[in-house]
Amino acid sequence: AQSVTQLGSHVSVSEGALVLLRCNYSSSVPPYLFWYVQYPNQGLQLLLKYTSAATLVKGINGFEAEFKKSETSFHLTKPSAHMSDAAEYFCAVRGYNNNDMRFGAGTRLTVKP
Amino acid sequence: KAGVTQTPRYLIKTRGQQVTLSCSPISGHRSVSWYQQTPGQGLQFLFEYFSETQRNKGNFPGRFSGRQFSNSRSEMNVSTLELGDSALYLCASSLRTGTSTDTQYFGPGTRLTVL
Numbered sequence: 122a123q124s125v126t127q128l129g130s131h132v133s134v135s136e137g138a139l140v141l142l143r144c145n146y147s148s149s150v151p152p153y154l155f156w157y158v159q160y161p162n163q164g165l166q167l168l169l170k171y172t173s174a175a176t177l178v179k180g181i182n183g184f185e186a187e188f189k190k191s192e193t194s195f196h197l198t199k200p201s202a203h204m205s206d207a208a209e210y211f212c213a214v215r216g217y218n219n220n221d222m223r224f225g226a227g228t229r230l231t232v233k234p
Numbered sequence: 235k236a237g238v239t240q241t242p243r244y245l246i247k248t249r250g251q252q253v254t255l256s257c258s259p260i261s262g263h264r265s266v267s268w269y270q271q272t273p274g275q276g277l278q279f280l281f282e283y284f285s286e287t288q289r290n291k292g293n294f295p296g297r298f299s300g301r302q303f304s305n306s307r308s309e310m311n312v313s314t315l316e317l318g319d320s321a322l323y324l325c326a327s328s329l330r331t332g333t334s335t336d337t338q339y340f341g342p343g344t345r346l347t348v349l
Contacts, residue, residue, distance in 0.1 A: 153335055155337075157340075162342075162345075163342055163343075164238070164324055164340035164341050164342045164343050165324065165326075165340040166340070167337055167338075167339070170335070170337060172335040211277065213277075221267075221279050221282065221290050221292070222267070222269075222277075222279060222326075222338060223279070224269075224276060224277035224278075225276075226276050227276060227277075
């Protein structure tokens with residue numbers, strides 16, 4: 122069964138610094154991977170998704186993620202953090218032919234001024 | 235296009251009661267999935283409906299049930315509420331089922347508190 126592990130439940134960066142949120146997947150077949158963001162008292166918003174078309178995926182708000190099969194990773198990055206990026210981020214995986222999304226535990230990003 | 239809407243946004247119930255939550259998907263979307271989010275267990279898949287049929291089910295007791303109507307709107311019901319059912323219940327819609335590349339769009343959730 123597919124699963125994802127997010128390393129670090131809490132990441133703190135300074136405004137303007139690089140954001141790196143880690144996600145490793147476990148799947149016996151090529152997975153479909155997603156990053157979502159959740160702001161307080163809101164639902165989840167899709168940042169980007171990997172569907173095997175390209176290993177480097179660009180998303181909204183300046184985020185991108187690179188699929189690395191050799192490392193079974195799909196880390197999320199942003200070159201320069203903004204205060205508005207403070208939120209909780211979830212990595213998720215979905216296998217073939219199902220809508221059952223498996224989410225990681227989430228990483229709370231704090232951005233310091 | 236309007237997003238996924240969920241009603242009510244907040245709900246307070248007592249143990250033993252039952253509750254019904256509603257979800258209206260994005261227009262044209264036929265798949266509706268439900269998730270439970272708690273601090274301890276994170277985001278967990280409850281079930282998915284497509285064309286008024288349950289297609290997938292997560293590992294939850296039978297107290298949790300759902301249905302979908304012909305207009306794709308969905309409801310989930312929790313009977314005999316327990317304290318541990320306190321959670322944010324999220325609904326997500328997508329165009330199709332069984333197509334893993336389809337994006338799931340989430341609603342704002344219903345915050346259920348069981349006293």
